[in-house]
Amino acid sequence: MGGEPVSSTPQPAERRQLMQNDPFSQPAYTDSFYEAIGGHETFVKLIDVFYDGVAGDPLLRPMYPEQDLAPAKRRFLMFLEQYWGGPGTYSEERGHPRLRMRHMPFQVTPEAKDRWLFHMRAAVDSLGLSPLHEGTLWDYMERAALTMVNSPSVQQP
Numbered sequence: 001m002g003g004e005p006v007s008s009t010p011q012p013a014e015r016r017q018l019m020q021n022d023p024f025s026q027p028a029y030t031d032s033f034y035e036a037i038g039g040h041e042t043f044v045k046l047i048d049v050f051y052d053g054v055a056g057d058p059l060l061r062p063m064y065p066e067q068d069l070a071p072a073k074r075r076f077l078m079f080l081e082q083y084w085g086g087p088g089t090y091s092e093e094r095g096h097p098r099l100r101m102r103h104m105p106f107q108v109t110p111e112a113k114d115r116w117l118f119h120m121r122a123a124v125d126s127l128g129l130s131p132l133h134e135g136t137l138w139d140y141m142e143r144a145a146l147t148m149v150n151s152p153s154v155q156q157p
Contacts, residue, residue, distance in 0.1 A: 034081060042127055043081050044077065046127060047076055050120055059111060060115050078094075109154055113148065
């Protein structure tokens with residue numbers, strides 16, 4: 001007795017060996033979504049097309065208090081890149097995303113959500129992604145938009 005304790009947990013070198021023949025641990029399977037859809041350039045295009053729509057939208061544009069949309073574009077780009085496996089710049093600069101809290105100062109109505117999705121749909125379509133990647137990205141956008149709603153519909157007179 002009195003020797004080194006016996007561990008049933010594989011050590012790092014053993015883990016590599018155990019996964020050597022696992023096809024899901026090969027680079028072709030482990031590339032991030034971010035890289036798989038084209039990385040930075042793809043997300044820049046997504047953000048540019050989206051904000052082109054927002055810039056002329058009478059319901060959404062007032063929710064961006066800055067005259068220049070460039071800071072908002074940069075924040076959204078950093079967030080999406082980090083979320084999808086790219087650089088961690090968003091957290092480094094801004095901390096935890098706290099999306100609902102950051103959107104609380106704005107009345108995000110169901111109508112605003114629909115307008116946001118309208119512009120995001122055009123942006124996602126502009127990317128020409130494979131059906132799997134497009135569906136994955138769009139599913140996230142729909143769910144994210146729904147969770148940002150924080151106000152009831154505005155009643156029309």
